[in-house]
Amino acid sequence: xxxxRMFFTVAGNRADIVRLALEQLHAWLRSKNYDADALTPxxxxxxxxxxxxxxxxxxxxxxxxxxxxxxxxxxxxxxxxSELTVHVPKSAAKPSWVWLDIDAPDPDxxxxxxxxxxxxxxxxRGVLDVLDARDGVxxxxxxxxxxxPVDLDNVIDAVRDPDRRGLLFLAGSNDDLPFPPWxxxxxxxxxxxxxxxxxxxxDTEATALxxxxxxxxxxxxxxxxxxxLPGVEPGSEIDAIRHRVLTTQRILREDEGPLxxxxxxxxxxxxxxxxxxxxxxxxxxxxxxxxxQVLLDRLMPxxxxxxxxxxxxxxxxxxSPEVSAAAPEPxxxxxxxxxxxxxxxxxxxxxxxxxxxxxxxxxxxQSVLGxxxxxxxxxxxIARLATLGRQAEKAHADLAARLEMLNSRVAEADEARRELxxxxxxxxxxxxxxxxxxxxxxxxxxxxxxxLAKAGQAEAAWTTNPTEDQLFRPESxxxxxxxxxxxxxxxxxxxxxxxxxxxxxxxxxxxxxxxxEALLALDDYARxxxxxxxxxxxxxxxxxxxxxxxxxxxxxxxxxxxxxxxxNPRFRERRMLPVxxxxxxxxxxxxxAHFKIAKAGMISPRLHYWDDTRRTGxxxxxxxxxxxxxxxxx
Numbered sequence: 001x002x003x004x005r006m007f008f009t010v011a012g013n014r015a016d017i018v019r020l021a022l023e024q025l026h027a028w029l030r031s032k033n034y035d036a037d038a039l040t041p042x043x044x045x046x047x048x049x050x051x052x053x054x055x056x057x058x059x060x061x062x063x064x065x066x067x068x069x070x071x072x073x074x075x076x077x078x079x080x081x082s083e084l085t086v087h088v089p090k091s092a093a094k095p096s097w098v099w100l101d102i103d104a105p106d107p108d109x110x111x112x113x114x115x116x117x118x119x120x121x122x123x124x125r126g127v128l129d130v131l132d133a134r135d136g137v138x139x140x141x142x143x144x145x146x147x148x149p150v151d152l153d154n155v156i157d158a159v160r161d162p163d164r165r166g167l168l169f170l171a172g173s174n175d176d177l178p179f180p181p182w183x184x185x186x187x188x189x190x191x192x193x194x195x196x197x198x199x200x201x202x203d204t205e206a207t208a209l210x211x212x213x214x215x216x217x218x219x220x221x222x223x224x225x226x227x228x229l230p231g232v233e234p235g236s237e238i239d240a241i242r243h244r245v246l247t248t249q250r251i252l253r254e255d256e257g258p259l260x261x262x263x264x265x266x267x268x269x270x271x272x273x274x275x276x277x278x279x280x281x282x283x284x285x286x287x288x289x290x291x292x293q294v295l296l297d298r299l300m301p302x303x304x305x306x307x308x309x310x311x312x313x314x315x316x317x318x319x320s321p322e323v324s325a326a327a328p329e330p331x332x333x334x335x336x337x338x339x340x341x342x343x344x345x346x347x348x349x350x351x352x353x354x355x356x357x358x359x360x361x362x363x364x365x366q367s368v369l370g371x372x373x374x375x376x377x378x379x380x381x382i383a384r385l386a387t388l389g390r391q392a393e394k395a396h397a398d399l400a401a402r403l404e405m406l407n408s409r410v411a412e413a414d415e416a417r418r419e420l421x422x423x424x425x426x427x428x429x430x431x432x433x434x435x436x437x438x439x440x441x442x443x444x445x446x447x448x449x450x451x452l453a454k455a456g457q458a459e460a461a462w463t464t465n466p467t468e469d470q471l472f473r474p475e476s477x478x479x480x481x482x483x484x485x486x487x488x489x490x491x492x493x494x495x496x497x498x499x500x501x502x503x504x505x506x507x508x509x510x511x512x513x514x515x516x517e518a519l520l521a522l523d524d525y526a527r528x529x530x531x532x533x534x535x536x537x538x539x540x541x542x543x544x545x546x547x548x549x550x551x552x553x554x555x556x557x558x559x560x561x562x563x564x565x566x567x568n569p570r571f572r573e574r575r576m577l578p579v580x581x582x583x584x585x586x587x588x589x590x591x592x593a594h595f596k597i598a599k600a601g602m603i604s605p606r607l608h609y610w611d612d613t614r615r616t617g618x619x620x621x622x623x624x625x626x627x628x629x630x631x632x633x634x
Contacts, residue, residue, distance in 0.1 A: 192264025
């Protein structure tokens with residue numbers, strides 16, 4: 001699976017681009033103790049016992065120069081493929097570019113069956129350090145770049161640039177924020193976006209000026225990091241929602257590692273999903289044809305001379321009545337070996353063994369070449385065919401690996417397309433349901449205000465405002481877990497990392513907000529149950545929510561799992577979720593009841609809980625994450 005894709009154009013001295021990129025490739029290979037010098041254009045070479053390399057070089061009729069290096073590493077049975085492509089057109093009016101792909105093992109091939117994370121490659125950092133890399137007008141570097149007022153116009157151009165492919169991160173500052181430490185912190189948070197996104201840290205004055213230039217909706221506040229997607233539309237309130245903000249509170253309270261991984265996922269997703277320029281696909285096609293020819297040459301290496309054997313026939317001249325009667329005398333004298341094969345368990349040579357070897361060799365020559373004589377010409381031909389066979393066998397393995405990679409990419413693209421279609425259909429359904437709920441809520445508010453007006457409470461009907469706590473909605477699932485302390489009767493006992501992982505699929509935070517609504521409903525349910533205002537279970541509470549309590553759509557709640565899930569040990573085990581010992585001495589209970597947070601393809605997040613209000617007075621949430629396995633999801 002494609003785990004990392006870096007693509008950028010190059011400014012600066014065109015003559016040095018290929019040389020500098022290949023120097024970094026060789027330095028990276030040497031750092032891994034691989035034989036970098038073995039790389040030779042137009043042929044596969046062995047760089048280490050489990051490492052192969054292919055270097056392709058193409059000079060186009062239009063004067064362009066293209067180079068591609070593919071390194072295949074087999075680590076504990078899993079294949080990692082690094083592919084670096086560099087293209088320099090003849091015309092200075094056309095941009096040169098660099099493209100780096102890292103193919104990671106498919107999760108299904110990894111024993112843990114977890115998603116294979118592809119970290120920022122050292123090769124990517126090395127190339128960025130020696131080339132002036134650009135995404136449109138944005139500068140790609142191995143660390144965030146400080147921005148003063150004199151540099152701000154270039155940054156604003158990069159934000160607005162319609163040709164930008166990847167993300168752009170801006171961090172804001174003020175006089176209360178020490179600038180050098182802030183730059184270092186931003187660098188650690190964005191370390192997994194290197195090569196995939198541009199990153200800038202604005203000083204105090206530049207932060208204020210940016211607000212004036214882009215407007216408050218698209219500005220970046222001091223102490224925050226904002227993600228600008230391609231296609232920024234300053235002044236548009238709807239567009240401003242697309243460009244998410246990592247708040248100061250999240251930066252301070254959350255671990256750097258999960259935040260860096262989250263930002264890295266977003267940058268990888270953006271880089272992989274954005275189509276490559278047409279020139280890149282055309283060059284890739286040319287290089288692919290060259291690679292195919294290299295593989296064919298390995299299958300048919302007739303031009304390569306076969307090794308010449310010593311002009312000696314081992315054991316061929318041993319006197320034997322059977323042999324001398326059938327075999328003609330050789331034209332030239334052939335020396336007899338100093339020693340003949342030894343018998344098992346004895347040091348004495350065996351004439352019979354020598355005869356047996358000769359007869360076997362003559363039979364081989366007859367069956368393979370159709371010749372009767374065992375002479376040096378026949379043996380040279382046997383050696384040539386053996387060499388050809390070994391090369392063909394290796395080429396066959398290479399072709400099989402190539403087909404496997406291509407089939408894998410086709411399968412990934414097909415599955416991604418199907419998943420996107422499912423997500424689109426699900427999002428359309430979600431949008432339609434939300435629009436319907438909004439209409440109903442507006443009608444209800446209008447009706448209640450009318451009733452209040454008739455009762456002489458018109459002023460209250462129009463001036464009552466919700467409190468800040470009532471308006472709170474988490475920006476992410478990490479934000480949701482941090483604010484669990486706001487709830488009095490709900491406790492989270494699940495795997496926080498699984499819940500954090502949903503943020504990579506929820507860029508707008510809509511799922512986190514819906515999950516929060518479900519938690520609020522559970523909190524009010526437990527409160528009402530303890531106070532004696534509700535004698536029903538959660539499902540009954542949602543269908544007949546007491547006055548003053550928060551609810552949730554009963555259609556999005558399941559009080560139990562299907563019989564298929566309950567009777568399948570593997571499915572049931574995944575729903576055995578943690579609770580404190582006072583709830584169950586084993587520390588686990590089967591949490592069948594759950595909320596359907598959203599319908600979104602194979603992710604479709606779910607919230608599983610255990611209602612223990614009758615004993616401990618609490619509701620335990622043991623899981624917030626992707627849909628757990630069923631027959632349908634598997």
